[in-house]
Amino acid sequence: MHQQSDSERSNELEHVFYPRSVAVLGASTEEQKVGSRWMMAFLSDRFQGEVYGVNPGGGEVFGRKLYPNLTSIPGPVDLVVACIPRAQVLEALDDCAAKGIKAIQFFTAGFKETGDQGWAEVEQEMVRRARRGRFRIIGPNCFGVYCPEHGVPYGPWIPSGKVGRIGYISQSGGHAGKMLEIGLTRGISFSKVVSMGNGSDLGSADYLDYLAADAKTEIIGMYLEGPPDSRRLFESLRAVSPNKPVVVWKGGNTEAGAKAIASHTGALAASGSVWSAALGQAGAIEVRGLDELADTLLLLQNVGRLDKSNLGIVCGLIDGGGGEAVLTGDACAWLGLNVPNFTEKTSRALLDLLGQVGSVLCNPVDISQRWGDPRVLEQTMELITADPNIDLLLVYQNADILARFLPPDIVDDLNSVIISFALRREKPVVVVLPPGSVETRRLEIESRLAQEGICVYHSVDRAARAIYNVRRYCAMQRARSVVG
């Protein structure tokens, strides 16, 4: 294997995420074919470079000429997107070498993951030919790269959206797409995403090293099924995690999951406990599913590090606050999150504000006795923000009961209060907004809060788990820096 320096590697990946031009192998005169759709995705996105379609049959699509092969394209090509039958990949790679491309990503699947020895060998030969041609392979069996800053869409699937600070590496193209879809609603934005597929050439550690050095990436998420370069990955994780938090979901830690993995990316899943231990030692934040991954990335994006996490909880925005106080208190305490007593001063002020009857005046505090008054919410949040025992505010909001008892403008006013405290950035504010009977209205509220950069969770459990994950990461990194 050709030995490369770190900077050589980084330069190569720069071309992957910021290609100056793109060619799609397998575009065709049929607009609905995946190659044509992929080509259109680039053409209709913010991508500024040249976009070429390649098909041996020639012809036109979207009013653009289809070139019979790569070498007949007049200008230089940085990135090739391949949506061609697997029987054609080796020949295509020779064309790539002749054209002098930088990288090729293969949507084409059917190699190692089929379990067929012959096709596994083709996958190895693909890597050899790429090495010889001095270009890199992304995949095969993947959606490849997404870079909204550069107008690179997520395959034919999702147009490039808001530019964020989260880099995301996924061994499943589906999970990467789903994360982007979730992000659209919840306000999670990405700097770069890569669906790495089988990772036969560029592997998880290559992408992680790139994101570690990338100034546009501050937080990293990963979905892994058991990448072939796991030893190097743990070294890279250890190096990056003090500087940038890395949240890792390792799939296939059960027999049923591992069985699926073998057919999916052809990876051999090591045992779950081995992975957990190694991730912990490397300083990564381990999560157990897509929702927890999204929840944790969202908190890191909007709130950042949490050196302390004593929670002040406000509930009962209109009624039902007693049960909500129990629920929120339990859910936080189950994870060992501290929901401390307020100071004497705060408690006395809350008593003056809310009165005693029918209210839960400890922490969680139930303000329902004052029946949906935005001024009372504001004063309560003011008192809790000023309380030295509290580091972080959690507001529990039931959209359906609010909708039944209050006019929409008052509900908007309540949310304006929450937003104003979040924007003050004195103490972080997270919101729990559970599903119920007024889903359209609830989504409006969620969307407004998300646009203002506020973390919204569907349940206290999920909010608490994200807070726990981030706090644990910070404590671990602090302990490490002390130990040296």
Added chain:
Amino acid sequence: MHQQSDSERSNELEHVFYPRSVAVLGASTEEQKVGSRWMMAFLSDRFQGEVYGVNPGGGEVFGRKLYPNLTSIPGPVDLVVACIPRAQVLEALDDCAAKGIKAIQFFTAGFKETGDQGWAEVEQEMVRRARRGRFRIIGPNCFGVYCPEHGVPYGPWIPSGKVGRIGYISQSGGHAGKMLEIGLTRGISFSKVVSMGNGSDLGSADYLDYLAADAKTEIIGMYLEGPPDSRRLFESLRAVSPNKPVVVWKGGNTEAGAKAIASHTGALAASGSVWSAALGQAGAIEVRGLDELADTLLLLQNVGRLDKSNLGIVCGLIDGGGGEAVLTGDACAWLGLNVPNFTEKTSRALLDLLGQVGSVLCNPVDISQRWGDPRVLEQTMELITADPNIDLLLVYQNADILARFLPPDIVDDLNSVIISFALRREKPVVVVLPPGSVETRRLEIESRLAQEGICVYHSVDRAARAIYNVRRYCAMQRARSVVG
């Protein structure tokens, strides 16, 4: 204490859930006051009996006379709803005795739960006066009863909806309301609900015994904070659970939760492990939150008992099925649910149907290679339904990727296939439909499936937990019946 037979008790509660007439103490000429709203809730519901408003000041509301007191009402009154200041409750109870009512429910709060000895004694005196007057108290500090069959709304909050087969007892009025709101979207319907508040007279065991004997109730849910009659409750639980599954969420099993409980219903929360052990011995299904309670009740309602639960999982309705197969496999296996291999025969038929490349052909099965074809989904479900290794089908559906690649009518066709298999009732079908970027569309799909009586879950974790809970209950009851 007056000793009653079981049938006497049941008769009393019959008047509570099926009152022939209702009087609201604290209705007023102001339409927005809670008492007036409660009165209007009865008037605008399907309730067939007389509805009277009572206010010492007299006057009219909604074109109806307000009576100065209970005794001035011309006809008989079964159920009184009290929304009056706590200082007036004892006098009101004497009126109730004079009027010969059957039961009174107190929205009025501020008794034992305040921690004030004087008001705790008033609560005890209320019970003494009710015993003397030979009527019963629901609450205080509660929303009282809901009975859709009889047109009894959930307080001024939620009109009576579809009549279901689930009875629900809640020590939090807020959680009972939230459960009803969740049920509206997810298709969970109730026979009776009671928000029992402090439970100073009628307690959790009284309601449970009533629901146990109630022919309209087949499944029971409970939210408890630590009812005063817990010893009797466990006896009742043990008696009912072989016949009707009882799903119990015990709040306040942490210090933070228990602290909130003291202020909420004034209950003393016993330790969580003691409760868990006692619930297990009594044969109840213990859950750890409102979502899990709803998820489990939904499965019991739509699917019923599960003596076996070998899962057949279908994913990748259009693309992304590889990662989905890993995710669903893992989530089920984490809870010890079996995702067995298909028979040789099924496997071969799936290979013929789907082809090998790019598909995960084991269980979970990924049908994405055939790109959103409803016929392929139908044939796949047919094969899995016929497989003797499989007891239960789980279909994983990502609404956002479907919406991006398929026209709406094809997505509808895919769901029609799912519905047709669910309606055949050969093997139960549950659907996982996770949130993403097309929430309005996703809710349409969820609503359609829910109306057809299909269980829809937001995550595989939640579906798997519900299946686990029901299967565990059935295994436990079977073991008991064998032991005798």
